[in-house]
Amino acid sequence: MRAVDARHYWLEAIFRRDDPAWDPKRYPFNLPAVRTLDRLEFHPKVTFFVGENGSGKSTLIEALAIAWGFNAEGGSRNFNFATRASHSDLHRFVRPSRGVRRARDGFFLRAESYFNVGTEIERLGVGHNYGDKSLHEQSHGESFFALFENRFHGHGLYILDEPEAALSPSRQMTFLARMHDLIQEESQFIIATHSPIIMGYPDADIWQVSKFGLEKVAYEDTEHFQITRQFLNNRDAMLDVILDDE
Numbered sequence: 263m264r265a266v267d268a269r270h271y272w273l274e275a276i277f278r279r280d281d282p283a284w285d286p287k288r289y290p291f292n293l294p295a296v297r298t299l300d301r302l303e304f305h306p307k308v309t310f311f312v313g314e315n316g317s318g319k320s321t322l323i324e325a326l327a328i329a330w331g332f333n334a335e336g337g338s339r340n341f342n343f344a345t346r347a348s349h350s351d352l353h354r355f356v357r358p359s360r361g362v363r364r365a366r367d368g369f370f371l372r373a374e375s376y377f378n379v380g381t382e383i384e385r386l387g388v389g390h391n392y393g394d395k396s397l398h399e400q401s402h403g404e405s406f407f408a409l410f411e412n413r414f415h416g417h418g419l420y421i422l423d424e425p426e427a428a429l430s431p432s433r434q435m436t437f438l439a440r441m442h443d444l445i446q447e448e449s450q451f452i453i454a455t456h457s458p459i460i461m462g463y464p465d466a467d468i469w470q471v472s473k474f475g476l477e478k479v480a481y482e483d484t485e486h487f488q489i490t491r492q493f494l495n496n497r498d499a500m501l502d503v504i505l506d507d508e
Contacts, residue, residue, distance in 0.1 A: 270361035271419045271450050274303045275326060275348035278355045290350040293318030297337075298475040304452060304469040307445050309455040312461055312484055313471030320423050323454040324372070325352035327421045333369035341366060365450075367418030371409065407433065410440050416447025426457035434459040458486045 277299045278284065284291055291297060293319030295311070311319040324334065331339045406428045414420060426434050434457055441463065442452060455461055461468060462481060470479045481487055493500050 263426060264438050267452065269362060270306045271365040272330065273359045274301050275329065276301045276357040276359060278357060281355055286357060290318065290321050290352045291420060293321060294475055295319050296352065297324045304450070306450060308451045308453065308463050309470045310461045310466055311471065312456070312468060313375035313484055317471040319454045319471050320350060323423045323452065325350065325356055325450055325453060326415045327370040328353035329356035329358055330419065330421070332368070332410050332421065336370045336372040344436065364418040367415045368419050369414060369418070371422045371425055373424040380481050409436065414444055416444050418449050420451050422453045422456060425453065426455055426460055432450060432451050437461060456486060458490045461486065
């Protein structure tokens with residue numbers, strides 16, 4: 263196990279595979295991201311999960327967030343609402359191993375249910391904590407940034423599922439700068455992403471999900487980086503192959 267860093271809020275997640283209800287043939291325990299997990303260490307700054315759609319990384323992120331105490335659809339630990347209960351029961355098998363310091367802030371951003379979070383913010387009458395304009399009155403990308411800029415205060419644990427979903431490439435780079443500022447303010451991030459820009463943050467662990475499970479990899483060894491680089495360096499040749507009618 264990595265030496266404990268004073269900035270850690272979450273050291274590792276321990277998965278209770280010895281529980282009789284853990285059935286490796288049943289969802290979600292049969293997902294590539296989950297089926298071989300016993301414990302999972304987190305980087306004191308940033309831990310990324312990357313992989314193909316359907317590999318289970320969002321299911322894993324969701325379970326981690328709920329196990330930490332966040333609402334399943336997103337928000338802070340004070341949020342307690344549900345529009346449609348669709349989360350798995352994986353969180354019941356996750357035991358957090360916490361650092362000695364207590365996070366003063368935290369948020370679970372889930373791109374697919376962010377609209378529901380915005381609605382709950384309006385219902386609670388706490389929109390002033392997210393900027394001077396309703397999240398629903400902004401574009402999707404603008405509202406994401408209003409969240410990052412106004413609601414993330416530092417000294418916190420932030421769990422993000424596909425934060426790039428509403429962000430242009432230039433905005434993703436701006437997000438990196440904002441994330442770095444928050445890390446300097448003793449924050450810890452756990453992120454599932456497809457973005458080779460966001461996962462390029464230099465001081466982080468990257469866990470790539472394959473059919474064989476989770477594997478820690480270097481940035482340059484991720485499929486996202488390699489495919490993006492190959493396409494940009496060989497655009498015409500790649501398009502000839504992709505668009506070949508035969």
